[in-house]
Amino acid sequence: MKTYELTVPCHFGLESVLKKEIYDLGYEISEVEDGRVTFIGDAEAICRANIFLRTTERVLLRVGKFKAETFDELFEGIKALPWEEYIPENGKFWVTKASSIKSKLFSPSDIQSIVKKAMVERLKQKYHTNWFEESGASYPVRIFLLKDEVMVALDTSGESLHKRGYRTLTSKAPITETLAAALIMLTPWNKDRILVDPFCGSGTFPIEAAMIAANIAPGMNRSFLAEQWTNLIPRQLWYDTVNEAQEMLDTDIKVDIQGYDIDEEIVRAARDNAKRAGVDGLIHFQQRPVSQLNHPKKYGFIISNPPYGERLEEKAALPELYRTIGEAYRRLDSWSMYLITSYENAPKDIGRKPDKNRKIYNGMLKTYFYQFMGPKPPKRKGTKE
Structure with a gap:
């Protein structure tokens, strides 16, 4: 061929x-x-x-x-x-x-x-x-x-591939599905570890994490422009690839993925989006402020897109918000935290220098992916980890 x-x-x-x-x-x-x-x-x-x-x-x-x-x-x-x-x-x-x-x-x-x-x-x-x-x-x-x-x-794609087909309602400052997936994959998180997004908005981080955990191919429920290119691509190849994706699905897995937001309407939208993505049974969404972030288990992950304060009137609230994030994080013994934000004073207000800081362009906006590493969990007996 x-x-x-x-x-x-x-x-x-x-x-x-x-x-x-x-x-x-x-x-x-x-x-x-x-x-x-x-x-x-x-x-x-x-x-x-x-x-x-x-x-x-x-x-x-x-x-x-x-x-x-x-x-x-x-x-x-x-x-x-x-x-x-x-x-x-x-x-x-x-x-x-x-x-x-x-x-x-x-x-x-x-x-x-x-x-x-x-x-x-x-x-x-x-x-x-x-x-x-x-x-x-x-x-x-x-x-x-x-x-x-x-x-x-x-x-060959037509509509951009970040349009997975599950997101109809979005929050004020949504992160694209492709960027959310890339940032999750940049961390050591895997389906055996807890993941919490305390600013989940329309649910993109938790949904993409659940799709990764359940091995759901991101494009299996949408169409592509090149499906019409029968002079180059036999239509059977599309059917075969979707069948390959179906065979890889594992929606019976047990995961602990949670999404919080203070806006009740947005939490409802996130649940609806998760349902369309086929992962509503894998995520627990809840209306809850970041100040109430807690979890009894160790070695979890926070992966989130907190407010950037792009509008002038929101900027004044950022130091207090990021101080609250820092306080909540300190209560979570042995957790790791990954935040994407354009707010340059985030580490100062959080009260801890990140272990890594990666510069990423979200569209034309320069953002930082601050990475605060917790300790690795102890090796389980019988694993080669």
């Missing part, structure tokens, strides 16, 4: 998590750049990457890469690519996004227009026609320019 270069974007700073996911799926990585990883895979890999990868925003099929400093070079470079190998005569194609960083060509609308014209010219020659109905499947194109190097790709 033909192999492709597949590029998968992720949040800046979380490339290592996505790399591990790709290796675990059994694919060979060819390139790692800021905010994206490229690997080699066949048509089945397109299905499996869309359905199984938890930390990428989409799966892009790379058509080509070349240098362009002028619009003429861009036109000729696009025209030289073998578009007929990807887009059938009745395919609908357009440039859905063009981005340019540190490049001489920087106008997205001009780049989009020239790329479309060059594609039309190439396909006119190959299909011996002057008119394309574009009545078939959709083949959206994405163009990335970095230091005058053009990467050209087809988007």
Whole structure:
């Protein structure tokens, strides 16, 4: 079967998590750049990457890469690519996004227009026609320019992969599903350990943790644009991949995952979201302030996205809030705590320097993933831990 270069974007700073996911799926990585990883895979890999990868925003099929400093070079470079190998005569194609960083060509609308014209010219020659109905499947194109190097790709996913399909109601400052999954996977948490999110909002951290624990593939209950690409991907491959995901499910597990929030309505929304995700039986949601955070067991994890105070009137309340977080954490003997926040004084107000601090861009917002490590639990007899 033909192999492709597949590029998968992720949040800046979380490339290592996505790399591990790709290796675990059994694919060979060819390139790692800021905010994206490229690997080699066949048509089945397109299905499996869309359905199984938890930390990428989409799966892009790379058509080509070349240098362009002028619009003429861009036109000729696009025209030289073998578009007929990807887009059938009745395919609908357009440039859905063009981005340019540190490049001489920087106008997205001009780049989009020239790329479309060059594609039309190439396909006119190959299909011996002057008119394309574009009545078939959709083949959206994405163009990335970095230091005058053009990467050209087809988007196989359609809607962003963070849209798992379970979240209809969200809280004021939601964290995306892909970022939540990546942050959980960055910690040593596993399904045998307690996890509490005291600012759970619409439930994203607890739900993603429960999906990881139950081995629920994040994309198994949604559709993808490339399902219509029967010229490249036999439809049976999608069915086979969903069957593979079904066989891996383990919803009979016993876990201790909890989510708290002070807003009763948001807690109700979180329960509804968990139900849609198929993990409502694995999570205990409760209306409770962070000041009441306690747990009798040791070696648990707090993983949370507390308020950042993005609005001016909320900023004044942050020192007191983070002091309360610190007090609650000190009561939890031997626990670990992981917080993502843009609030730079968090460690000072919490009253403890983090063991690790990772800078992560949440969209355009610079945030910090503060990591406060508790001790490892004692080894159980008979384990090789």
